[in-house]
Each structure stands twice: as structure tokens, then as C-alpha cells.
Amino acid sequence: MRYRHRIVYAKGNRSKEFVDFLKERNAVFEKSESTLQVVYLFEEEEWIDQLYKVLQSEHTSSMIDTIFTPEEFEKAEWLTIRPTFRFEYPQPETYYKTNGVTYDSSNYCDGCGCGLKQKDSFRLKKVPSWGKRHFLSINWVEDEMFVSSAAMKIISDGNITGLKFLDVIKNKTDLVLENIHQVIVQGILEPGFLPSSKSVKSTIVCKKCGHEKYITTGRELTFRREIFANLECDIIKSHETFGPGVICASQIIVSQRFYQLLVKHKLNKDVEFEPLTLV
Ligand SMILES: [Zn+2]
Structure with missing residues (x-):
């Protein structure tokens, strides 16, 4: 690298x-x-x-x-995944974190942005024009992915485990939007991120709730190998959270098998992968 x-x-x-x-x-x-x-x-x-x-x-x-080199991608046991296509905003936009539509905010901290729990579907104004793209993230929501129906079918047929799909609702209605689905990542890793001066620019400890989160440099992320040892899934979120201000996002981490499936079906054009370093 x-x-x-x-x-x-x-x-x-x-x-x-x-x-x-x-x-x-x-x-x-x-x-x-x-x-x-x-x-x-x-x-x-x-x-x-x-x-x-x-x-x-x-x-x-x-x-x-x-x-990373092609060999590093091929050898990586686990990789972070992040859509590069950003679309729209969660609806209704006003106080979207605390308006009670998508999130249970009873444990929300407005000091660091952490503590939200999704309780219902996201709402959007419309479906994107996917073009050749299949993955997106919506603005302000850093650690949730949305996919096209074609991608959902390939992921389902590929027997990828550790996720389910949730409908997205058209704002101001109860109608399900077609051709967009949220990927619900079901599991969270044990703590195991190993911050270093190389990978972490600063560690923020929230003055209000004490929650710790990281601002990364962009260099590779290192995790303890043992937290992945007995996993029986292809996608999982990090225990640790990242982001400045009120951004509080986990890393979404996928197995080599999931990565290969997306490459094979050319669904990797609008996502960025980064191999994790495990020690
Ligand atoms: Zn806080």
C-alpha cells in the first residue's frame, strides 16, 4: 500500500x-x-x-x-465498504434524528451525535436514477447503504449472510419506493479497533456523554484479528464509531467472499473498499 x-x-x-x-x-x-x-x-x-x-x-x-495493490485486495480477509454515490437527504429533514420517524432517539446525545437506534424505514422524496450504479448512501447518514433491486437480487442469490433488506418509504405517503432497498447490517463486532497515530488524527471524548470516537487520517485501519475469528457472516459493523462534530458512524466491514461477489458482478464501481490490517 x-x-x-x-x-x-x-x-x-x-x-x-x-x-x-x-x-x-x-x-x-x-x-x-x-x-x-x-x-x-x-x-x-x-x-x-x-x-x-x-x-x-x-x-x-x-x-x-x-x-492498495490488487494483491492486497485479493488477500484481504475483511474490507471496509463505502458507497461513493451520495443521494438526497433523510425525510422529513427537519430534526431528522429526533423527529421520531426513522430513529428511536431516547439515547441520542447531541454532543457527539451518537446513540440513535433505527426503528423504522428511511423515507426519501424519490428513487435515484441509478444508471450503472447500484449502491448509494444518503447525505448525513454515513453508515447505512442502499442498493438497487438488481444488486439486492445478486446479494440474496449469493447467500451473503449478516444482512437483511428493508423497504424505503416515499415521504408523506405510506408507499414503498421501488428499486431502492436499505441494507440492514445485523451484527456489531466486539471492540477491536487499534487506533494509532498513523491511522487516527484525533480521538474525541464527548463532554456530554463520555462516548469516544475517532477522526481518521485516511491511512489503513487496524483491528485485532481475534474479533473476526468466529464470525459466521459476510458483513458486520465496527463497535467503534468515527466522525467529527455530530457525525457518529461505524465502519461497515465485509468479507472477502462478499467483496468477490460484488467484483464478479461488476457491482463494485460505485463503492470503495479498503482492506483491513488484522494483527
Ligand atoms: Zn455524546
């Missing part, structure tokens, strides 16, 4: 030293007419500290993506 930094800055607004620093390290400068310059830079151990220093002196930062 390699770590790729994505740096964005306003063109013509940077010191020559900064731009030279990037050029000397073979950064790729995206060509565009935009006033913003996007730069991709693969991290190297020997100058990572220097990179952070120059980013700081330029009052900017980078987003990190971990780029």
Missing part, C-alpha cells in the same frame, strides 16, 4: 518553495481551468515530517488516501 496526499490550493497564491517542494517529489499537478490547483503526492517516510511542516507554513492541509 502507498499513501497518496491530495492537496488543493488557490493558483498563484503559493510560495515558490512550496511548489518546488512538491515538484521535487514528483507530485502530479492536475490540469484544469479552475482557479484551484489539485496536486497528488505519494508519501515517502523520509520527508513526511517536512511535508507537514510546509503544509502548515502554507496554512493548508492534505487529504490522504491509502492506495
Whole structure:
């Protein structure tokens, strides 16, 4: 795996030293007419500290993506999954967490956003135009996935375990929306995330409820191997939660078998997978 930094800055607004620093390290400068310059830079151990220093002196930062090799994907026993297609908002939008429609919010903490329990279907205004896509997440809801009917059939026929499907309701009606289904992940792992300075930017302890959650760097996530040892499912959520502000999301984790099924049926175009490191 390699770590790729994505740096964005306003063109013509940077010191020559900064731009030279990037050029000397073979950064790729995206060509565009935009006033913003996007730069991709693969991290190297020997100058990572220097990179952070120059980013700081330029009052900017980078987003990190971990780029895995095909072999790492093939060998991964478990991988996180995340749809890249974002659609709509949960309805009704007003106080959607606490208005009692989708969630039981009796244990909700407005300090960290944790404690919601889904009690009923999500409601949406409409069905997406799926095109060639099959997975989506709805805005504001980071750890729930929705799929097309075609994807639901492939997952069901593939005997994937650890999930069920739930209808999505058209807002302001009791009608079931066609061709969109929520994937309900049934299980939660034992605690086992191993935060390190490499993978975690900061750990937030909620002042109101004491709940702990993590803001990640974008580098690979490490979990204790033993929490996966006796699992008899292909999809599960992490015990730990992640996200800034009132975002409180688990990781959704799938087995190699589930990953292979999606690849085989070309359903992996609009989802991002990241192999987990198990120790
Ligand atoms: Zn809290």
C-alpha cells in the first residue's frame, strides 16, 4: 500500500518553495481551468515530517488516501465498504434524528451525535436514477447503504449472510419506493479497533456523554484479528464509531467472499473498499 496526499490550493497564491517542494517529489499537478490547483503526492517516510511542516507554513492541509495493490485486495480477509454515490437527504429533514420517524432517539446525545437506534424505514422524496450504479448512501447518514433491486437480487442469490433488506418509504405517503432497498447490517463486532497515530488524527471524548470516537487520517485501519475469528457472516459493523462534530458512524466491514461477489458482478464501481490490517 502507498499513501497518496491530495492537496488543493488557490493558483498563484503559493510560495515558490512550496511548489518546488512538491515538484521535487514528483507530485502530479492536475490540469484544469479552475482557479484551484489539485496536486497528488505519494508519501515517502523520509520527508513526511517536512511535508507537514510546509503544509502548515502554507496554512493548508492534505487529504490522504491509502492506495492498495490488487494483491492486497485479493488477500484481504475483511474490507471496509463505502458507497461513493451520495443521494438526497433523510425525510422529513427537519430534526431528522429526533423527529421520531426513522430513529428511536431516547439515547441520542447531541454532543457527539451518537446513540440513535433505527426503528423504522428511511423515507426519501424519490428513487435515484441509478444508471450503472447500484449502491448509494444518503447525505448525513454515513453508515447505512442502499442498493438497487438488481444488486439486492445478486446479494440474496449469493447467500451473503449478516444482512437483511428493508423497504424505503416515499415521504408523506405510506408507499414503498421501488428499486431502492436499505441494507440492514445485523451484527456489531466486539471492540477491536487499534487506533494509532498513523491511522487516527484525533480521538474525541464527548463532554456530554463520555462516548469516544475517532477522526481518521485516511491511512489503513487496524483491528485485532481475534474479533473476526468466529464470525459466521459476510458483513458486520465496527463497535467503534468515527466522525467529527455530530457525525457518529461505524465502519461497515465485509468479507472477502462478499467483496468477490460484488467484483464478479461488476457491482463494485460505485463503492470503495479498503482492506483491513488484522494483527
Ligand atoms: Zn455524546
